Amino acid sequence: xxxxxxxxxxxxxxxxxxxxxxxxxxxxxxxxxxxxxxxxxxxxxxxxxxxxxxxxxxxxxxxxxxxxxxxxxxxxxxxxxxxxxxxxxxxxxxxxxxxxxxxxxxxxxxxxxxxxxxxxxxxxxxxxxxxxxxxxxxxxxxxxxxxxxxxxxxxxxxxxxxxxxxxxxxxx
Numbered sequence: 306x307x308x309x310x311x312x313x314x315x316x317x318x319x320x321x322x323x324x325x326x327x328x329x330x331x332x333x334x335x336x337x338x339x340x341x342x343x344x345x346x347x348x349x350x351x352x353x354x355x356x357x358x359x360x361x362x363x364x365x366x367x368x369x370x371x372x373x374x375x376x377x378x379x380x381x382x383x384x385x386x387x388x389x390x391x392x393x394x395x396x397x398x399x400x401x402x403x404x405x406x407x408x409x410x411x412x413x414x415x416x417x418x419x420x421x422x423x424x425x426x427x428x429x430x431x432x433x434x435x436x437x438x439x440x441x442x443x444x445x446x447x448x449x450x451x452x453x454x455x456x457x458x459x460x461x462x463x464x465x466x467x468x469x470x471x472x473x474x475x476x477x
Contacts, residue, residue: 307396309403312353312360312372320360320372320386321349327371327386335423344450352384360384361407363400371396373404380413385427401434405462414463419444422454436460 312320325346332341352374353360359378363371371387382404387397408416420427422441432438436458446453 307399308364308367309400310362310364312357312362314354314357316360316362316369317350317353317357319369320353320362321346323369323371323388324349324353324384324386326389327392330389331424331426332421335421335425341451361400361404363387363396363403365391365396371400373400375404375407378411380408380411380415380417382416382418385418397430398434405460409462415459415461417457417459419455419457422456428456428458431458431460434460 325342328345328349329342332345353372356374356376359376360372360374362369370391372384373382373386374384375381376383385397385400385404387400405416416436418431418436420431428438437460438456438458440457442455442457443452444455445451
């Protein structure tokens with residue numbers, strides 16, 4: 306049974322380790338180099354230590370197995386990481402549903418995210434859950450101190466509620 310909660314300060318190292326392992330599994334095969342590992346590890350550690358309130362954790366038997374973040378607590382998902390040992394077991398789906406519910410609860414109608422342009426696993430996961438690619442770009446990433454090819458994706462979370470006129474409409 307999975308539990309979803311806000312991160313605690315004491316989770317920081319465990320979450321950083323999960324993020325790094327998931328990054329390593331996804332990025333090394335698509336050409337990111339092992340030399341980036343130190344920057345990646347440092348970026349995950351710094352982020353998880355400083356941003357607990359923006360991180361949502363998913364647990365299995367009381368232990369974190371993944372996390373997602375919304376750095377500005379807005380409609381943008383800035384991080385989404387599942388421990389490689391727990392991928393393919395439904396934790397990603399449950400975590401995404403919780404994040405989307407939070408976004409809707411704060412009054413946003415869409416969710417947005419960016420991911421590495423060559424991370425086919427992430428792109429495929431989000432497309433499977435209704436996200437669409439809207440742009441491709443090269444963006445400087447201060448966490449990794451280099452340019453990264455990214456795709457921007459979004460999903461409408463709330464159905465359009467257009468007012469209608471005439472028979473059966475809102476103004477009858």
